[in-house]
Each structure stands twice: as structure tokens, then as C-alpha cells.
Amino acid sequence: MTGVGATPISRLRRQRIRSAWLFLAPMLVVLAMVAGWPLARTVWLGFTDATFGAADRAQWVGLNNYVYLLQDPDWWGAVWNTVLFAGASVALETVLGLAIALSLNARFGGRGALRAAILIPWAIPTVVSAQMWSWMFNDVFGVINHVFLGLGLVDQPIAWTASPDTALLAIILVDVWKTTPFMALLLLAGLQMLPRECYESARVDGVHPVRVFFRVTLPLLKPALTVAVIFRLLDALRIFDLVYVMSGNNRDTMSMSVYARQQIIDFQDAGYGSAAATLIFMIIALFTAAYLTLARVGREA
Amino acid sequence: MTGHRDRSVQPRPEPPLRARLRGVLPCLAAAAALALAVSAPAQAGTLSISCGALGRELQLCQDAVDAWSRRTGHSVRIVSTPNSASERLALYQQLLAAHSPDIDVLQIDVVWPGTLAPHLVDLSRYIPQAVVDQHFEALIANNTVDGALVAMPWFTDAGVLYYRKDLLEKYGETPPQTWQALTRIARRIQAGEREAGHPRMQGFVFQAKGYEGLTCNALEWIDSFGGGTVIAADGRITIDNPHAVAALELAASWIDDIAPLGVLNYDEEESRGVFQSGNAVFMRNWPYAWALANAEDSPIRGKVGVIALPRGGDAGHHSGTLGGWQLAVSRYSSDPAAAADLVAFLTRYDEQKRRAVSAAYNPTIVALYKDADVLEAVPFFGQLYDSFAHAVARPSRATGNRYNRVSAAFYNTVHDILSKPDPVTPQLQTLRRRLERLSRGGHW
Numbered sequence: 001m002t003g004v005g006a007t008p009i010s011r012l013r014r015q016r017i018r019s020a021w022l023f024l025a026p027m028l029v030v031l032a033m034v035a036g037w038p039l040a041r042t043v044w045l046g047f048t049d050a051t052f053g054a055a056d057r058a059q060w061v062g063l064n065n066y067v068y069l070l071q072d073p074d075w076w077g078a079v080w081n082t083v084l085f086a087g088a089s090v091a092l093e094t095v096l097g098l099a100i101a102l103s104l105n106a107r108f109g110g111r112g113a114l115r116a117a118i119l120i121p122w123a124i125p126t127v128v129s130a131q132m133w134s135w136m137f138n139d140v141f142g143v144i145n146h147v148f149l150g151l152g153l154v155d156q157p158i159a160w161t162a163s164p165d166t167a168l169l170a171i172i173l174v175d176v177w178k179t180t181p182f183m184a185l186l187l188l189a190g191l192q193m194l195p196r197e198c199y200e201s202a203r204v205d206g207v208h209p210v211r212v213f214f215r216v217t218l219p220l221l222k223p224a225l226t227v228a229v230i231f232r233l234l235d236a237l238r239i240f241d242l243v244y245v246m247s248g249n250n251r252d253t254m255s256m257s258v259y260a261r262q263q264i265i266d267f268q269d270a271g272y273g274s275a276a277a278t279l280i281f282m283i284i285a286l287f288t289a290a291y292l293t294l295a296r297v298g299r300e301a
Numbered sequence: 302m303t304g305h306r307d308r309s310v311q312p313r314p315e316p317p318l319r320a321r322l323r324g325v326l327p328c329l330a331a332a333a334a335l336a337l338a339v340s341a342p343a344q345a346g347t348l349s350i351s352c353g354a355l356g357r358e359l360q361l362c363q364d365a366v367d368a369w370s371r372r373t374g375h376s377v378r379i380v381s382t383p384n385s386a387s388e389r390l391a392l393y394q395q396l397l398a399a400h401s402p403d404i405d406v407l408q409i410d411v412v413w414p415g416t417l418a419p420h421l422v423d424l425s426r427y428i429p430q431a432v433v434d435q436h437f438e439a440l441i442a443n444n445t446v447d448g449a450l451v452a453m454p455w456f457t458d459a460g461v462l463y464y465r466k467d468l469l470e471k472y473g474e475t476p477p478q479t480w481q482a483l484t485r486i487a488r489r490i491q492a493g494e495r496e497a498g499h500p501r502m503q504g505f506v507f508q509a510k511g512y513e514g515l516t517c518n519a520l521e522w523i524d525s526f527g528g529g530t531v532i533a534a535d536g537r538i539t540i541d542n543p544h545a546v547a548a549l550e551l552a553a554s555w556i557d558d559i560a561p562l563g564v565l566n567y568d569e570e571e572s573r574g575v576f577q578s579g580n581a582v583f584m585r586n587w588p589y590a591w592a593l594a595n596a597e598d599s600p601i602r603g604k605v606g607v608i609a610l611p612r613g614g615d616a617g618h619h620s621g622t623l624g625g626w627q628l629a630v631s632r633y634s635s636d637p638a639a640a641a642d643l644v645a646f647l648t649r650y651d652e653q654k655r656r657a658v659s660a661a662y663n664p665t666i667v668a669l670y671k672d673a674d675v676l677e678a679v680p681f682f683g684q685l686y687d688s689f690a691h692a693v694a695r696p697s698r699a700t701g702n703r704y705n706r707v708s709a710a711f712y713n714t715v716h717d718i719l720s721k722p723d724p725v726t727p728q729l730q731t732l733r734r735r736l737e738r739l740s741r742g743g744h745w
Contacts, residue, residue, distance in 0.1 A: 051702075052394055139563030140501055140575045157501075159562035164720060167566070247566060250511040251713055265391045266705045 046275035052268040065275035074251055078259040086236035089175045097183025105191045122181045130245035133174045137161050164252040171246055183228055190224025226295045237284045256280045348640055349378040350406040357660045369646045375639055386410050405634040406643055411625050412697035414444050414451050422630040423449035427641035436665045443694050444627055451629055453648045454665035458624030459692035460521050460610055463584040467604045480551055480611045487559040490582045504559030506572040507585040509719055514568055515712040517622040522548040524693045525620040526613030531711055532696035536745045541733040546725045548613055549718050556719050565720050592661050607681045609688040623692035663689060700745050710735050
């Protein structure tokens with residue numbers, strides 16, 4: 001690079017960098033306005049006693065909100081529910097999504113139509129599907145209990161969304177139903193990028209399909225899998241609509257976002273709620289960083 | 302919007318400019334003309350009102366508002382607000398905190414006067430005392446904050462008990478007067494019907510999801526046992542008492558006995574779903590369920606009776622939680638007098654009668670409960686007069702801004718009591734300590 005004629009190249013580069021920034025500027029300004037500013041304001045509000053109705057009269061209270069937050073058992077319950085929900089739903093969605101992606105990757109008639117059809121649960125707005133499922137889970141007139149009773153699987157109707165033992169499970173199941181197609185689609189895209197040669201040589205060598213999956217497909221799919229899991233994990237950790245529609249502000253199933261909303265909207269405590277929102281942001285960042293580090297360590301090993 | 306405004310405002314500054322060039326006297330005249338022109342829109346200007354849009358509410362509101370417009374020459378804009386009460390409150394608070402004149406007349410829930418009072422006009426300056434006195438005393442008391450009448454009652458609500466006339470008749474029972482009787486009858490009919498080939502029959506459904514509705518239900522149980530209203534009018538925390546314990550112990554015994562376990566996640570509509578599909582003997586709900594249970598397509602049409610909620614034992618009394626909506630005028634309204642006149646028009650006798658007859662909205666004017674036309678349209682208004690007149694208010698006035706926290710702490714505790722087998726007394730003690738912390742020792 002630093003050979004003969006360094007000056008004209010670097011001038012060209014400077015020019016390019018300048019125009020790159022010029023092109024980026026509108027996007028950066030928009031990002032700063034729609035993401036940077038609200039985030040900064042939320043962080044700032046988290047250190048004040050702002051109320052929802054009078055955010056302008058806020059007083060600086062330092063770390064008080066965080067001290068209260070960390071002492072609130074309801075907050076920790078919400079954190080635990082969210083982590084449990086995210087872990088279970090993302091794990092199930094990954095396994096099921098991979099299975100569906102593998103079967104859809106095979107060649108058969110009507111594959112295009114089927115690919116479109118499995119996306120239907122993902123296409124229904126969450127509020128609608130959550131309400132639909134909560135009627136289906138109803139213990140008296142819900143269709144799920146009707147089927148289970150008819151098949152003789154249970155002898156008493158199960159109050160899915162009411163009992164603390166099954167409410168979170170029901171929410172996880174609905175999320176799996178809804179988001180598995182999305183996962184399958186992401187993984188299918190990954191599968192179609194894989195080089196054909198590896199499979200051909202495996203077939204020539206007569207390797208067992210299960211071995212092919214674990215030795216060829218899975219390692220090659222790992223980058224796509226990592227991206228898909230991060231996407232879903234970020235999404236699952238800020239779960240709100242599904243939980244809110246299916247069981248409202250119930251403490252047994254409350255997620256971190258439901259907790260923050262209740263503080264800000266229902267209790268009008270914008271300062272405290274913003275502290276919770278900031279903490280959610282940090283927890284999600286932490287999870288992402290941890291997952292990326294683990295994935296990198298795994299790849300290097 | 303701005304385009305309209307520009308067109309109407311721009312020509313006006315011109316006369317004084319020209320006038321100033323010609324002399325002082327025409328200048329003054331023009332200035333006076335300008336002042337008139339500016340103040341004129343305020344006199345026959347546009348008011349805006351927020352009406353609910355549940356069921357027929359919006360149409361009823363529109364008709365009445367049009368009638369008022371024709372009389373006064375003011376034009377009125379109806380602002381649509383979220384149907385969910387808590388979201389509507391959040392929207393109001395944002396607007397009012399910004400001192401926005403966007404909404405002149407606000408439709409507010411019965412538990413909001415304490416929260417919104419600083420932003421509302423004292424209506425007693427505009428509406429004569431004699432008119433105010435026509436309304437239920439409890440509602441006027443509820444809407445009076447620190448001596449100011451911040452809202453006029455528009456329609457009221459109270460929890461009532463629905464029962465299946467046909468089933469009670471079949472088993473030779475009369476409608477229950479106490480919760481204990483209800484428990485016994487529900488258990489008997491539930492068992493009988495299940496044996497007779499109706500396996501999904503439930504004795505009693507109500508609202509026990511962890512939300513505001515559970516606060517309303519639990520308040521009725523506790524109050525009917527003489528256990529108070531969680532927090533007394535003077536701010537004292539009264540929840541930790543033996544009557545409240547007895548009421549909640551009885552309620553906890555219903556779960557998975559006469560009430561399905563699923564009731565722990567039922568709101569109004571889910572309990573109505575069970576009752577209206579013919580799967581329950583008793584239901585606690587608001588009066589709105591009456592018209593729906595008797596609709597053309599209802600399987601239980603004509604088989605439903607309504608009575609006051611039972612007493613808590615022979616020493617207790619009938620109780621129903623006060624609900625309903627009020628109309629208030631924003632302090633930031635550009636024309637509070639006209640807005641107050643609209644409120645007076647919408648809440649007056651004739652208008653409330655029209656709403657009661659055509660859509661079964663409960664009037665807040667005492668005399669309408671004796672009006673022949675109203676009673677013909679909705680027969681149970683007469684029988685349940687006492688329930689509506691003496692409905693028990695949630696402790697929103699004493700707790701002001703912190704009411705939502707109090708309610709959440711209360712319904713969470715009750716939800717735990719109903720869903721877990723732990724003894725009641727220690728949980729109420731914990732709730733009391735929690736409320737004491739919230740209120741800094743009863744000083745709300």
C-alpha cells in the first residue's frame with residue numbers, strides 16, 4: 001500500500017471515506033433520533049423520580065431506583081420467568097425449526113406451497129394468535145381440553161392459563177407454535193447455502209445420513225444457526241405481547257417487559273420503570289455477549 | 302390542519318397594518334375589530350370530547366352531542382381514545398401533564414377523580430346544586446375531591462349476581478341471600494347436573510384473573526362480610542381484620558369446588574362465555590351482561606335472573622362494587638363554560654333516560670329508577686335500585702395517585718390466596734405492611 005504513488009491513493013481513499021460518511025450521515029441521524037435519543041432519555045429517566053404525567057419535574061435520585069429494583073422480589077420473579085421462557089422457547093424452536101428446515105430442504109412436489117403454508121402462524125399478529133390460543137386453552141369451553149378429554153389423556157379439564165404450574169408452559173407452547181416457522185425459514189436459507197460437494201463426497205464414501213448430519217450439516221450450518229438463535233434470544237428476552245394478552249399482569253408469569261410497562265403506565269412511575277427498562281437492555285446485551293463469546297470459543301476449539 | 306388555520310388567520314393582520322398608515326382612530330377601530338375576530342372563534346368554537354366506543358357507546362354519544370350542537374351553535378369533535386381503561390388513563394395523563402387543550406370534555410372512570418383532580422375544573426361553579434343533588438350521593442361524594450366537584454356522573458355500574466332461573470326452579474331452590482347459601486346451592490346443582498349428563502356444569506363463575514376486576518370482586522366479598530374496603534375513607538389501612546379473613550377463606554374454598562380452576566384467569570368476558578354457553582349456575586358480572594345473555598342468539602335467553610350480590614352471612618349486607626363513567630372538564634380547555642354546559646346537557650335527566658331505554662345504561666339520577674319507561678325497558682333496574690344506590694367505592698379517593706399500586710398489591714395478594722393453599726391471615730398481614738410502606742404509614 002505505501003509504495004509508489006501513495007499520495008494519490010490516500011487522497012482517493014480520503015475522498016471515498018468522506019463520501020461514505022456523507023452517504024451514511026442521513027441514516028446515522030435517523031438512528032440517533034429514533035434509537036439513540038430515546039435510549040439515552042430512558043437511561044437518564046432511570047436516575048430520576050419522574051412520574052408519567054410530569055416527566056419535566058423530575059428530580060435526580062441517583063441509584064435509588066436501581067437499589068429498590070434489585071430488592072424487589074417481583075422483579076426477580078419477572079427476570080426468572082423471562083429467562084425460563086427464553087431458554088425453553090428458543091431451545092424448542094431451534095430443534096423443531098431445524099427438523100422442519102431439513103425436511104423442507106428435500107425435493108418433493110408442492111414444496112413451495114408447503115413452505116408458504118408453514119409461515120401462517122408467523123404471519124398472524126401476536127395479539128390475535130395469543131387471544132385465539134387463550135380461548136383454546138380455556139378450561140371449560142376450550143378446544144384443547146375437549147380433545148384431551150376425548151382422547152382420554154386427562155380425566156379432569158386442565159386450567160392451562162390459570163394454574164401457576166401450567167401458565168408459563170402454555171405461553172411457551174404458543175410461542176413455539178408461532179415462532180418455529182420463522183426459525184425454520186432462517187435455517188432453511190442457511191441449508192440452501194451449503195456446498196453440494198461435501199454431500200456428494202459423503203454419499204460416495206457411503207457415510208450414514210445421521211453421521212452426515214452431525215459431521216457435515218451441523219458444523220456448516222453453525223453460522224446460520226448462531227444468527228438465528230441470537231435473533232430469537234433477543235426477541236424472546238423482551239417478550240411482552242404474548243404474556244400480556246394471555247395472563248395480564250399476573251406475577252406468576254410476568255416477564256421483565258410486562259413489569260416495566262406496569263411500573264410506567266399503570267403505576268405512573270416513569271423513573272423506576274425506566275430503570276427497569278435500562279436493566280432489561282443491559283441483561284439482553286449481556287446474554288448476547290455471552291452467547292457470541294461461547295459461539296466463538298466453540299468455533300475456535 | 303395547519304393549512305386551514307393559515308387560510309383563516311392570514312387575512313386578518315392586514316387591516317391594522319393599513320390602518321396604522323392612515324391614522325390613529327381607524328387604527329383603534331381596526332384593533333377592536335381584530336380583537337373581536339380573534340375572540341369570536343372561542344365563543345362559537347369547536348369543543349372536543351372523548352367518548353368510549355364500547356358497544357353502542359359511540360353512537361349514543363354522537364347523537365347527544367349533535368343535539369347539543371344544534372342548540373348552541375358550537376361544533377363538537379369526538380376524539381376516539383383507547384378502549385382499555387388503563388391505556389385511556391395513560392393518554393389523558395400525557396395530555397393533561399402537557400397542559401394540552403386538545404380535549405375539553407373527558408370521559409373518566411369512577412376510580413380516576415383522585416388521580417386527575419389537579420387537572421380538572423370545579424363543575425359546581427357551572428352546574429346548579431339542585432341539579433347535582435339529583436344524582437346518587439355516593440357518586441357525587443366520589444367525584445368531589447378537596448371540596449371541588451371535578452366530574453359529573455354519566456352512567457353507573459355495580460357488580461350483580463346472575464343466576465339460572467330454570468336450574469334453581471328445577472332443584473326447588475330460591476335465589477341465594479348469603480354467600481354461604483350460594484355455595485351450598487351451587488355445589489348441589491353442579492353435582493346434580495354433572496350426574497345428569499352435563500359434565501362441564503360449573504356452580505359459580507366470577508373474575509379472578511390478576512387485574513382490576515379481581516379488586517372489584519374481592520372488595521364485594523370483604524365488604525359484604527363487614528370487613529371494610531381495604532383502606533378507609535380517612536386513609537387508614539383496614540384490610541387485616543377477621544371479617545376479611547372469613548370472606549377470603551370462603552372465596553378460596555370455591556376454587557376447584559364450585560368454581561373451575563380456570564376462574565383464576567377469567568375476566569368479565571371469559572366468565573360470561575362460560576355462563577352464556579349454559580355452563581354455569583351463577584355468575585358475578587356487571588349489568589352489561591344482561592342484554593347479551595338475553596340476545597337472540599343466546600342459549601340461555603329468558604332463563605336468566607339478576608339479583609343483588611349475596612350478604613356475607615346473616616350479619617353481613619349486600620354489596621356491589623361501584624363502577625361507571627363520569628364526565629369532566631379539563632382545566633386547560635379554551636372554553637370551560639361551554640364545555641361544562643355540554644357536560645350538564647349529557648348528564649341531564651332526558652339524556653340519561655334516552656340512554657337507559659335504548660341501551661340499558663344505568664342512570665345516575667335517582668328519579669330515573671322510578672321512571673315507568675325505564676323500568677319497562679330494563680325491569681331489574683327497579684329491583685336492584687339499592688345495589689346501585691349503595692354500591693361500595695374502591696379506595697381510590699383516599700389513595701389518589703397511588704391507587705393503581707394499592708389495587709395491584711391487593712389483587713395480587715387475593716390471587717395468591719385463591720390459587721395457593723397457604724393460610725389467609727399472614728398474607729393479609731403482609732399486604733397491610735406492604736400498604737403501610739406504600740403510604741408511609743397511612744398518609745397517602
